[in-house]
Ligand SMILES: Nc1ncnc2c1ncn2[C@@H]1O[C@H](COP(=O)(O)OP(=O)(O)O)[C@@H](O)[C@H]1O
């Protein structure tokens with residue numbers, strides 16, 4: 001099935017990211033065996049595609065994103081961006097991180113798990129990448145302001161980030177990722193910690209931003225509704241070993257961009273039917289296809 | 291390239307932005323009395339300044355009362371008044387005051403002679419000690435912070451420095467005082483080295499913890515925006531470690547003062563520590579008290595300054611971002 005972003009545009013179906021038989025095995029510690037976080041994952045991500053990965057906790061979504069971002073080297077298979085083998089992170093892939101509040105548990109020291117830099121204000125955080133890349137001050141501020149405008153934070157550019165609400169912090173994270181003008185945007189449960197209202201607003205905002213910027217997006221969530229609403233392609237993942245079990249091409253996003261009114265779409269009969277189908281898959285009521 | 295062109299202006303701008311962040315927080319927290327109610331059960335919320343003032347007043351009052359009523363012999367506990375008199379005597383404040391008035395031409399009396407205690411005035415003692423403690427502290431910062439950062443950053447320095455630091459850290463300075471004297475003599479060098487050792491461990495260990503407290507997300511984000519490893523170290527790790535480095539400085543200077551008396555035990559001409567030790571030899575409890583109060587006040591003032599620095603320069607400390 002073709003991506004529906006822009007009909008007749010040949011570039012729309014160009015593959016930007018290609019995963020072939022990717023596997024990741026984390027070596028086990030004393031007393032626990034190896035963890036197969038990903039096994040035999042194949043995925044061809046096309047230009048302007050909005051891929052949403054859905055699955056229960058621990059099914060390898062973050063690991064998959066980390067592989068795409070170049071933070072983890074897969075133990076099997078290969079990953080290429082526009083034909084070129086991935087070797088570490090690069091500014092062609094912008095990342096918006098999981099928004100987890102409170103102390104992290106994966107290292108000895110108690111620390112806040114956040115990705116913004118609290119010593120910089122909103123504008124400086126957004127311009128940070130360009131500054132490191134050596135872009136001149138006037139240009140980097142202009143680009144950063146444009147992106148802050150895009151996410152609706154124009155009036156907050158001088159605010160310290162640690163005083164912003166969770167939703168606003170994630171918008172800074174989005175603006176920051178967009179500022180380096182990446183080909184691909186990788187988002188790991190960016191809305192997971194937000195309240196239901198802010199979350200719906202953010203879904204619409206992200207869809208609009210995606211539509212305006214023509215990025216290819218890989219978006220992780222564990223909310224079925226969010227996944228169905230936003231995805232051009234939905235991939236459903238299963239744990240032990242982490243793998244893609246189902247794929248769907250979806251068009252609910254298009255109805256939203258054409259006509260607005262997200263609530264109405266989410267309460268439509270076809271939406272609810274799809275939701276129940278996906279839910280029953282995740283709850284294991286159907287045999288996996290793969 | 292661009293980032294390093296005008297470090298001075300960048301620094302000033304950052305300073306200004308921090309300053310405004312600080313001001314904004316102060317202003318906002320001023321009209322947010324309800325926050326105390328909102329955060330029911332939050333440990334340690336609310337203001338404690340007034341309580342501290344009351345505590346200090348009660349201690350002073352009890353001190354005064356117990357000497358006034360002679361619950362304790364004056365040799366054990368000199369009265370506040372006597373300590374104050376001793377302060378005037380060995381600080382030579384009246385003499386300085388006379389000289390000052392002569393200088394202004396208000397009077398033309400010959401100032402009373404004043405020799406302080408142990409051939410030095412209280413100021414000379416204090417300055418001698420301040421010099422030792424701060425020299426040792428500054429040297430410890432210069433070495434301890436980079437070493438701590440390198441320990442947090444890579445396994446080789448961690449492997450090299452961890453055993454010696456963890457080994458000497460819990461040893462009381464009095465235990466290795468004889469060694470520092472045998473090795474470095476009875477001059478100021480040995481004293482500074484003793485205080486340096488006390489400051490060094492907390493500085494290094496906190497800098498190390500600071501580096502480790504930088505979230506992997508911040509580092510990954512920087513790489514995804516095109517940062518080089520060196521840029522990540524300078525622009526993410528070091529700044530992220532700043533709050534803990536400042537904490538390390540607070541702890542270190544306190545350790546420095548703790549070690550002062552031990553450092554001045556042998557062959558010091560001037561210094562608060564030696565003043566206290568000599569006074570104890572003559573059972574001059576009032577001077578012992580005076581010395582303790584001076585050390586305490588200096589250490590406390592420095593701590594207040596460091597707390598101010600923390601609020602101003604790392605206002606995000608302890609906040610989720
Ligand atoms: N660094 C790691 N070391 C060992 N095991 C890991 C590591 N990261 C993730 N895992 C394991 O891999 C599996 C997938 O994790 P993850 O990708 O974070 O899942 P998700 O994001 O879907 O919740 C989990 O079982 C997790 O415990």
Ligand SMILES: [Mg+2]
Pocket residue numbers: 061062063098188189
């Ligand atoms: Mg995850």
